[in-house]
Amino acid sequence: MEERVLRKLFLGFIQIHILHHAKEHPIFGLWMLEELKEHGYNISSGTLYPILHSMETGGLLIMEEKNVEGKIRKYYRITEKGNAVHDEARIKAYELFKEIRD
Template sequence: MDNLFRNFFLAFVRLHLLHHAAEEPIYGVAMLEELARHGYSLSPGTLYPILHAMETSGYLISKRQNVGGKVRKYYHISGEGRVALQTLRTQVWELAREVLKEEPPSLFSTNNEKET
């Protein structure tokens, strides 16, 4: 994976994490599985620093919780994270509309009287 592509990939991962943290508290192992389900294979060594950086930036807040004798670090979205997510949603929508086109090609071909 080249550097530019990796930047896109990691931006999608961050957005994903923000989205899931807005729904419920998230933790590393579960997010590795969730991201893998979406086709993103990352190592814990990549994911954990991202979660940590997102907390340092103020988008996530971590809380340690004891789960069956094991301490697990859960990340909750912060108020700032919610504001960022709302902005990103608008931007993703706007971008998707342009990049994926608003209408599928089949809609254009049924509308050929326009071209005459």
């Protein structure tokens, strides 16, 4: 049961990470997997790609296909709605951090 609760909680953190990086520059799945791994999130592509697709469907990200060395790569950028969600999440995360840091 505890693992399910943590997974659900971390899903929100992962989405905030995705929005943060998509705000800085266009991202693609493999790069995002490596970035998340650096922060302790060891998820599979089978977990990440549905998250990206869901965020795209929800209007938080926009996907653009590019030909990279003969292969099609999907790049994701943040949308205006995604920016608003990111900014609100950042405020809430900072408030939470201030409460739980001690």
